[in-house]
Amino acid sequence: MSNLTPADVDAVCDLVDNLCGICWDSSKAYLIESRLTNIFKRSGCANYVDFAQRVKANMLPALKSEVIDAVTTHETLWFRDNSPFEALKHKIFPELIDAKANSAFPKRFRIWSAACSTGQEPYSIAMTLADLVPDVHRWDVQIVGTDISPASVETASRGLYSEMEMGRGMDPQRLNKYFTKQGAQWKVRDEIRAMCSFSTRNLHDPYAGLGPFDVIFCRNVVIYFTAEDRKNIFNRMAQILQPNGWILVGSSESLGDMGPRWAPQFHCRANCYRPTMAGAPMAAIAR
Ligand SMILES: C[S@@+](CC[C@H](N)C(=O)[O-])C[C@H]1O[C@@H](n2cnc3c(N)ncnc32)[C@H](O)[C@@H]1O
Structure with missing residues (x-):
């Protein structure tokens, strides 16, 4: 039986929206109890209304990151859904490699894993590219991983995974090729690690300084946002994607309701799209 008052639930839902743009409503009271009780108890606040106000006003800075880590869902695995990585290998990378062959930077690739x-x-994107291009360490590849959760970004930067994590989607061949054993854990090899950089970033914040990207992975995150925020995010992503770039969304996601701005592409059963100029703001057309 929950001890939360309706005012507590409203205050926490508002806090979660304020910090992460994630929609919680009264049906999520169980999440407040399961994810925030320990942090709340340590805060010394009298109730959740007080707690939410203080976190929002940054009066509990140490707890703010913990709240963000706790309210976000970090479920992920290696080569999740497989199809996006098949599309990368068989269509997207070969086509980009050909398209760049006569450009000023034929070996430059910029890829964003938004909500990594x-x-x-x-790392799965980096391994897919390394499978395809044996001398990829001589290429100019930047795979930018961002996430709002500081703890997740720290884990990603460390590149060190447990046996159980490796058991979720990593095949033995790539395990041997791209990892070294470190005690009971597995470390991503330097040549893969060198292609990737990580930082904390809220997808609702401006994308200044990011891009342009050849490919954006934005999977299994906007499902937590409002339709309006979702639209806003994909419109802004279109502005930092190369005109011949690609965006990949989750297996249960679609940009079908976003108007003509995104043209669906049909490769390897992956949900991928390319930007079109239809519906683009005039500034983007002039770019
Ligand atoms: C379910 S995971 C998806 C991870 C990966 N993209 C995948 O498909 O396997 C969702 C991630 O979105 C992040 N997230 C949630 N809200 C966010 C926001 N406003 N800005 C950036 N990342 C956010 C969470 O911290 C979490 O790590």
């Missing part, structure tokens, strides 16, 4: 969680997604 603990790093399995960006």
Whole structure:
């Protein structure tokens, strides 16, 4: 039986929206209890209304990151859903490699894993490219992994995973090729690690300084946002994607309701799209 008052629930839902843009409503009271009780108890606050106000006003800075880590869902695995990585290998990377062949930077690739969680997604992208291009360490590749959760970004940066984490989607061949054993854990090899960088970033904040990207992975995160925020995020992503770039969304996600701005592409059953100029703001067309 929950001890939370409706005012407590409202205050926490408002806090979660304020910090992460994630929609919680009264049906999520159980999440407040399961995810925030320990942090709340340590805060010394009298009730959740007080707690929410103080975290929002940054009066409990040490707890703020903990709240963000606790209210976000970090589920991820290696080569999640497989199809996006098949599309990368068989269509997207070969096509980009050809398209760049006569450009000023034929070996430059910029890829954004937006909401990268603990790093399995960006490292899987790096391994897919390394499978395809044996001398990839001589290429200019930047795979940018960002996430709002400081703890997840720290794990991703460390590149060190437990046996159990490796058991979720990593095949023996790539395990031997791209990891070294470190005690009971597995460390991503330097040549893969060198392609990836990680930082904390809220997807609702401006994307200044990011991009342009050839490929954006934005999977299994906007499902937590409002339709309006979702639209806003994809519109802004279109502005930092190369005109011949690609965006990949989660297996249960679609940009079908976003108008003509995104053209669906059909490769390897992956949910991928390319930007079009239809519906683009005039500034983007002039770019
Ligand atoms: C379910 S995981 C998805 C990870 C990966 N993209 C995948 O598909 O396996 C969702 C991630 O989104 C992050 N997240 C939630 N809200 C966010 C926001 N406003 N800005 C950036 N990242 C956010 C969470 O911290 C979490 O790591």
